[in-house]
Amino acid sequence: MNRLQPKDVTEVFTFYRDENNGKEPTEWEHVTIFDKQGYGIISVDGYSGVIDRNGNIIIPLEYNNLIDFEELESKIILGNKGELWGFINWKNEIIIPFEYSYASVFQDGEAKVCKDEKYYIINEHNLIIKEIDGLDEIL
DSSP states (O other), X not given: OOOOOGGGGSSOBOOOOOTTTTOXXXXXXXXXXXXXXXXXXXXXXXXXXXEETTOOEEEEEEESEEEEOTTTTTSOEEEEETTEXXXXXXXXXXXXXXXXXXXXXXXXXXXXXXXXXXXXXXXXXXXXXXXXXXXXXXX
């Protein structure tokens, strides 16, 4: 099990391997701020995952990117695998499938997504609220 030292998990930390002194505080290249639930997004070698404040792996390093946001009190995470975006929860369960070429974080219960070159606004249940005209409305 990969663990961080307790001193390492109190705030925002970015760690780089220090091979000169023979001491490696952690193998993670980056750790974000820990959220209200005590989870932090980590990254190493181009992959992202999630750990808790004790350094236990919650979500393995299997995503290209993970983006947490406070809109839904950290109950859902935007992530991508390869070229596709989707949403997972803190148990690594897929909430919205990885089927979008673009996805935004949720704001006011809605996210903007693109699939098959069509743009939509969806809710947290992956139901289409409306189709939008294109990239200009997404940005």
